[in-house]
Amino acid sequence: MVRPSDLSFLYQYILGGIVFFAGLVCIVKSRALDHKSNSGRRWLLISLGVLLFYLLLQGLFQFVLSKL
Amino acid sequence: MGTNLDFAILIFYFVGILAFGTFFQKYTKTTKDFFLAGQRFSWWLIAFSCVATLVGSYSFVKYSTAAYNNGISSTMSYLNDWPWFALLLFGWLPILYFSRVRSIPEYLERRFDRRTRIAATVIILIYMVGYIGINFFTLGVALRPILNWPVMHIVIVIAVIAAVYVTAGGQTAVIMTDLAQGVILILAGLVVFFLGIKALGGFSAFWSHLPQSHKVAFAQPVKPASFNSIGVFWQDGMANSAAFWFMNQGIILRLLSARSVKDGRKALVAVFLVMMPLATLCVCGAGWIGRALVNAGLLPTNVDPKNIFVAVTHLLAGPGLFGLILAALSAALMSTADTLINATSVVFVNDIWRPLVKPNRPDRYYLKVARISSVAAALTGVILVPVYMGFKGIYQAHAAFTAAITPPMVVTIMLGAFWKRYTPQGAFWTLTGGFAAMLVSMAVPVIIVPFSHGMEAGGSYLQAHTYMRALYGLMVSAAIGVSVSLLAKRRKVSPTLLCGDEKRKMREFKGAPIxxxxxxxxxxxxxxxxxxxxxxxxxxxxxxxxxxxxxxxxxxxxxxxxxxxxxxxxxxxxxxxxxxxxxxxxxxxxxxxxxxxxxxxxxxxxxxx
The missing domain is CATH 2.40.40.20 (Barwin-like endoglucanases)
Incomplete structure (x- = not known):
């Protein structure tokens, strides 16, 4: 069953994700980050890792631990 | 409350911080040292010192109360900064570092014009000096039950300590004392949390004593008006987080004191992945433990949520440990105050004295002015305390002022850094028009309703739609900025001041091929x-x-x-x-x-x- 707070999770990650990815596209298109270099690719991965970290951390509490 | 040992620990903390901060005077020979600590620090030092800035002056009390009332969802405010991560690391940080700006108003003049700088300087100075006073006042009130001194006496002692070491060591003293205060904060937060877990009989027992509604990471979308996830997302995640990372003078100076952009980025990665979650645990932990202790019958059910931090620490911590926790509470306030004092002197010297009053003087002259203005900032904070003592709604008034200036400032900086077409006219009217629109929304809150997602007002005037006022402010400010810019004539902008090719920025910074x-x-x-x-x-x-x-x-x-x-x-x-x-x-x-x-x-x- 979907709880109201589950919708909050979706709301934050959809809208926050739009801001995050719009930012990422903006910096890659403006060449603020050179995604063709090794260092640029590493930083891109780190950025996605940060997003994934929060997604998993909050997802863990929202969908797993809250049901224990 | 508190024993002689607690009292001694608190005194030891204040004397230690004073001596430690003043020691760094010998590293401050120029204004670059005083404002930016010579741009020489490693990423881990910057990251650690950021903890003390992340944990604001009343974070312990505010977030432990929210944690007691709402459970794990109280972490929303701390864990919703990630949308800004990429823009901050790869867009804003290189602009600040390679363009050699030292303050937001300076950036605004170079990107737009002088009147935008003056408007921003006035807004920022009112905000910061007022906030120094609030910090002193809060610390005085918090320590009065322990020290049994009048609030004003405590405030004067604290102000002298902070002013002495900030004036002596500048940004280096701020960073190094914040490093120490960050360690104390984390240590105290973790101690309270783990003592609570132990008192409850382990993590499983703690978890089982939390109500089911307190275990979710997010609050309900729009209810209640006082705490809901959509409101927190817009006010905290969008407006306040952007303000914290993009316009907070203290954070900007901290990032600029890194030895390189790469170290600044590494510091931010460490802050986002380690320090923020740790800081969240530290400020919310006492509230979660408090709720579990009440449900386990170890704390009375009628405990005041606003006092839950002190109630929990008093119950769990023995003599000495209670003193350490009080030192941590003081550290949270002192670290905010010292950052603000240093930041105020930067804005005063950089945006008023140097460009408008006495230009073209030797650096040592401006260093002297910076030191005098640090003392003046602390003194002004002290003078404001008696005013605040007679004004019951001071926290609300300060929150309302912050809410009114944040969206227009955030929009101005964001459009300035990431939209080439944004013009000086657009920036000036975003700041002034956006600020005016925010004031209007406080007098006529009904105009926020189209942005409210169906949320109840939750109060009248200043208290109405406190969360969704941020969304209204962001939208109105952006609409003003975009429409005025599109109607105005295009203007050429230096690429250093815009998000863009980093190698070009490095070349201009170095003045030669990289x-x-x-x-x-x-x-x-x-x-x-x-x-x-x-x-x-x-x-x-x-x-x-x-x-x-x-x-x-x-x-x-x-x-x-x-x-x-x-x-x-x-x-x-x-x-x-x-x-x-x-x-x-x-x-x-x-x-x-x-x-x-x-x-x-x-x-x-x-x-x-």
Missing amino acids: NEKPGARLRLILKGSSVESESPVAFVSSDTLRALAANPGDLIYVSDTRWWTGGLRSFHARVALGETEPGTVEVPDSVMKGAGMIHGQTVLVEKEM
């Missing part, structure tokens, strides 16, 4: 020379130059070999070919002494760009 050839990191013997130059120059032999893969004129970084000094003993210089012995690096005596180094010591030398 050298990206990988070179070795060498251990060399440092030698001082009496030859002085306008900017620091380091002479090395041709063999050393080759090993560094450097060309004359390249920027190098010279640091102490002990990693744990965190860059405190280090400096940047331009490398030059000299008649020096192989294995040595020769720099002017003043540079060597300014970095706290001595003739003949071994140093690490590496090429920066």
